[in-house]
Amino acid sequence: MNTAVMAPQPTSAAGRDTADMGRLMIQCPDRPGIVAAVGTFLSEHGANIVTLDQHSTEETGGQFIQRTEFHRPGLAAACEDMRSDFAEHVAGPFDMDFRMTEIARPKRVAIMVSKTDHCLLDLLWRNRRGELDMSVAMVIANHPDLAEAVRPFGVPFFHIPASRDNRADAEQRQLELLQGNVDLVVLARYMQVITPDFLERIDCPLINIHHSFLPAFIGAGPYQKAKQRGVKLVGATAHYVTAELDEGPIIEQDVVRVTHEQSTEDLVRLGADVERTVLSRAVRWHCEDRVARTGNTTVVF
Numbered sequence: 036m037n038t039a040v041m042a043p044q045p046t047s048a049a050g051r052d053t054a055d056m057g058r059l060m061i062q063c064p065d066r067p068g069i070v071a072a073v074g075t076f077l078s079e080h081g082a083n084i085v086t087l088d089q090h091s092t093e094e095t096g097g098q099f100i101q102r103t104e105f106h107r108p109g110l111a112a113a114c115e116d117m118r119s120d121f122a123e124h125v126a127g128p129f130d131m132d133f134r135m136t137e138i139a140r141p142k143r144v145a146i147m148v149s150k151t152d153h154c155l156l157d158l159l160w161r162n163r164r165g166e167l168d169m170s171v172a173m174v175i176a177n178h179p180d181l182a183e184a185v186r187p188f189g190v191p192f193f194h195i196p197a198s199r200d201n202r203a204d205a206e207q208r209q210l211e212l213l214q215g216n217v218d219l220v221v222l223a224r225y226m227q228v229i230t231p232d233f234l235e236r237i238d239c240p241l242i243n244i245h246h247s248f249l250p251a252f253i254g255a256g257p258y259q260k261a262k263q264r265g266v267k268l269v270g271a272t273a274h275y276v277t278a279e280l281d282e283g284p285i286i287e288q289d290v291v292r293v294t295h296e297q298s299t300e301d302l303v304r305l306g307a308d309v310e311r312t313v314l315s316r317a318v319r320w321h322c323e324d325r326v327a328r329t330g331n332t333t334v335v336f
Contacts, residue, residue, distance in 0.1 A: 053138040055110045057082070058102065058324045059121075063131035065091050065099035072125050073101065080117055082107035088336040092329060100327045102336045110137055134324060142218040142322045144169045147209075147225040150180045154223035154244055157311040158318065159188045167315065169322045172217050175209055177227060197227050206233045213237060221318055222276065224310075231278040241276035242321060244314040246306055247288055258302045269293050269302050271310040273317035275328065284333045286317040286326055 061073065070089065077084060082105040089101040107113060118135050126133050148155045155174065161167045171190050174181070177197035185192045193212060197205035205227075213220065214237065222229070222243040229241065246252075247270035252260040261269070270290030277283040289312060291305050320326050320335055327334045 055106055055108050056085070056138040057105050057107060057110050057114065058136050058138060059105065059133065060100075060102050060324045060327065061126075061131050061133045062098060062100045062327050062329070063126075063129045065093070065095070065097050066129070069099055069129055069131075070101070072129065073103065076121060076125050077103070077105050077107075080107065080113070080120070082110075090334050090336075092334075098329050100329070100334050102324060102327075104138070111139070136324060141168050141170045143172045143216065144219045144221060144318070144322070145173050145175060145213055145217040146171065146221045146223050147175045148181060148223045149176065149226040150178050151224040151226075152181050152184055153307045153311055154314050155181065156184060157315060158221065158223060159185070159190065161315055163188060167319050167322065169219075169318070173212060175212065177205065177225070199228075202227070202230065206230060209233075210236055213239075219318075219321060221314070223314065228280065229276055234276065234278060240321070242273060242286065242314070242317055243276050243281070243283070244271060244273045244310050244317075245281060246270070246310070247272040247290065258306060259299050262299045262302055265295065266302075267293060269306045269309065271306065271313040273313050275333075277331075282331070284328050284331050286320065286333055286335065287313050289313050 059073070063069065074084065084103055084105050086104045087101065089099070092098045114135065114137055121133065121135060125131065146155055146158060158167065159171065162169060162171055171188075173191045173193060174185050175193045175195055176182075177195060179194045182192045182194065195205050195208050210233065218239055220237065220239060220241045222241060224244065234241070246257055248257050248261055248266070268290045270288060272285055273287045274281070274285045275283040289309050291309055293302060293305060325336045
């Protein structure tokens with residue numbers, strides 16, 4: 036019998052009335068007075084706190100992270116001024132990084148893919164059903180194989196051939212499409228190395244998904260290698276992309292138990308199932324401003 040280990044599920048904003056709803060995500064050195072300053076600011080700007088989560092990485096001297104959802108009548112018109120005032124009167128004095136967003140404005144997301152379709156189609160399907168609150172701006176693929184699969188979703192599909200032989204030219208063409216047009220790039224089984232130059236120029240986060248055997252079973256055929264070693268767990272890891280290959284801060288992971296009775300094909304199928312769910316959770320949590328990066332780790336509210 037297969038037993039899945041399920042992670043806690045943050046409540047989705049899907050289905051809620053998001054008009055005049057905002058989110059504030061802050062991160063700064065921990066010290067007294069932060070919560071009071073944020074609460075006072077929101078109150079003085081006519082906002083009512085709806086939910087609030089916070090975490091300190093250490094009892095003293097750590098990082099303080101807080102996620103707040105608030106309601107403010109006329110937020111769309113007031114949000115830019117609120118950001119400016121917050122930067123001056125709260126973020127500055129507390130040496131604070133922050134994001135203040137309107138929930139009614141979903142993040143613009145690009146999906147990059149090669150030939151494998153399960154993660155791509157799952158994201159598009161969940162987005163169409165309203166389970167992922169995001170606007171899919173485009174799909175970029177280094178092979179043309181999935182163009183017809185994407186067509187029914189009404190998302191622009193761009194085929195940009197990419198390999199180690201033309202990586203610089205391919206990344207330049209990708210950047211021409213992405214720069215300034217998206218808030219997040221999702222690598223939905225995009226089987227090419229992302230260069231440090233691309234990461235520096237893209238100016239938005241990237242999320243990647245892969246099997247969670249790493250650092251074991253590197254390279255081609257990981258499930259066959261895992262079967263030969265008699266693994267008992269098959270899983271997936273979603274993480275932010277950094278210049279160090281597959282070493283970025285982890286957002287979400289999950290596993291499913293397997294036995295000797297299952298074939299390599301069974302392991303591949305189960306692995307694909309886990310990859311779909313893990314990636315969709317990671318993307319949803321990022322789009323709902325639930326993820327804070329601190330060093331090479333994350334806090335997920």
